[in-house]
Amino acid sequence: MLRNPKRLYPVMAALTACYVVATLLFVPSTSTLNALNISRDKAYAIIITFDLLMTILWSVAAYGLVQLVTYWRTIRHTKDGEGIKYLTLGLGLIAFRMPITSIIAAIFGNMFITHPSLTSTAVIFNNYLSVIVAVAGFSLIGFGSEKLVNLTSKRPHKFVTFGLPLLALALVTAYTFMAIGRGGYQVPPPKSRASFYLPGWLIVSTIIVPYAYAWYRALTATYNLRAYSLGVKCVVYRESLQWMSRGIGMVVVNSIILQLIGARGGQLNKLRLAPLLFMGVFLICSISAGYGMIAYGAKKLKRIEEV
Amino acid sequence: MPTACYRQLINATSELLGPASQRFIDRQIRNHLSIEPSDLTKADLKKLIQWLRLSVGVLTDDEALLYNYDLTLKKLCDEDKS
Numbered sequence: 001m002l003r004n005p006k007r008l009y010p011v012m013a014a015l016t017a018c019y020v021v022a023t024l025l026f027v028p029s030t031s032t033l034n035a036l037n038i039s040r041d042k043a044y045a046i047i048i049t050f051d052l053l054m055t056i057l058w059s060v061a062a063y064g065l066v067q068l069v070t071y072w073r074t075i076r077h078t079k080d081g082e083g084i085k086y087l088t089l090g091l092g093l094i095a096f097r098m099p100i101t102s103i104i105a106a107i108f109g110n111m112f113i114t115h116p117s118l119t120s121t122a123v124i125f126n127n128y129l130s131v132i133v134a135v136a137g138f139s140l141i142g143f144g145s146e147k148l149v150n151l152t153s154k155r156p157h158k159f160v161t162f163g164l165p166l167l168a169l170a171l172v173t174a175y176t177f178m179a180i181g182r183g184g185y186q187v188p189p190p191k192s193r194a195s196f197y198l199p200g201w202l203i204v205s206t207i208i209v210p211y212a213y214a215w216y217r218a219l220t221a222t223y224n225l226r227a228y229s230l231g232v233k234c235v236v237y238r239e240s241l242q243w244m245s246r247g248i249g250m251v252v253v254n255s256i257i258l259q260l261i262g263a264r265g266g267q268l269n270k271l272r273l274a275p276l277l278f279m280g281v282f283l284i285c286s287i288s289a290g291y292g293m294i295a296y297g298a299k300k301l302k303r304i305e306e307v
Numbered sequence: 308m309p310t311a312c313y314r315q316l317i318n319a320t321s322e323l324l325g326p327a328s329q330r331f332i333d334r335q336i337r338n339h340l341s342i343e344p345s346d347l348t349k350a351d352l353k354k355l356i357q358w359l360r361l362s363v364g365v366l367t368d369d370e371a372l373l374y375n376y377d378l379t380l381k382k383l384c385d386e387d388k389s
Contacts, residue, residue, distance in 0.1 A: 079326065232326065234321060236363075236367045237324050307362045
């Protein structure tokens with residue numbers, strides 16, 4: 001990815017194509033649709049709408065990554081090059097996790113009535129993949145942001161030392177309540193699927209605790225990037241950098257929100273369709289906007305290195 | 308060994324381009340004067356400053372910023388003359 005960034009386009013295009021085919025081939029069975037109280041026509045309308053939105057999201061994500069990698073290749077031998085490299089790797093992991101887990105969910109996620117064992121395996125796999133990518137991705141982003149902020153004379157505000165751990169703790173508490181506080185996490189409720197298919201102690205030790213670490217790293221990284229972009233005392237460079245740091249912040253925050261919602265994944269179908277769709281569209285648009293801002297900022301920074 | 312006028316140029320440009328200023332100045336010197344940055348002399352300054360004005364003009368359309376940068380470069384040139 002780092003040597004030839006344009007290879008990202010065909011890879012993302014292939015994943016997107018697989019996702020679209022999977023959603024159209026593996027439409028929920030009639031019994032599942034009846035359980036969800038959705039007509040077949042409505043199901044197709046929702047599927048096609050989300051296929052289009054996901055295609056847009058992953059295209060923008062790929063474009064943003066390519067711009068970021070291209071910028072990194074321009075400055076890779078400089079002081080800020082290493083920080084940008086780790087940011088890029090972390091964002092790449094987060095971007096590519098989305099289509100992979102979506103493909104698996106599209107194929108196996110709706111088989112909870114006809115083939116429950118396949119659904120449970122897919123749910124467990126997706127949950128652990130999400131955790132691993134969150135820990136690895138946010139760690140890389142955090143590491144990159146630390147390298148960048150250390151280039152400035154900015155020292156962390158007291159808020160970082162006390163406030164961010166508390167915020168991460170609050171998010172983890174909310175996640176814990178959503179994940180295991182209301183049942184339906186190990187044994188699927190009637191006409192639905194479980195959120196984890198795992199016992200509570202295993203969810204806490206192998207999913208919630210790693211998420212706590214990942215989200216703390218993510219929140220710290222967002223703060224560090226903001227501090228770095230404000231710490232550079234130069235107008236043109238700072239303006240371009242702020243676009244990139246805002247974009248990374250949006251991607252990070254919306255990824256955390258997605259993970260929080262995923263804690264109730266199995267029971268989301270009990271919500272009314274309209275708010276569910278609205279939430280999905282809003283999150284997809286937010287993450288797309290984040291990657292779009294990253295692309296815009298990276299392009300402006302690259303221009304400074306080329307003129 | 309970087310010359311005094313080279314260091315002055317980088318200081319002036321770092322107000323706009325920060326960490327990228329040295330790379331920017333080096334590129335302008337190599338591309339437009341066909342010399343190494345360490346060989347920059349006061350005689351090359353006037354020609355280089357014209358290119359710097361043009362290049363920074365491509366990166367931003369903030370008139371006030373460009374005007375101030377132009378003033379700073381003129382001052383460097385005038386210091387050289389005096």
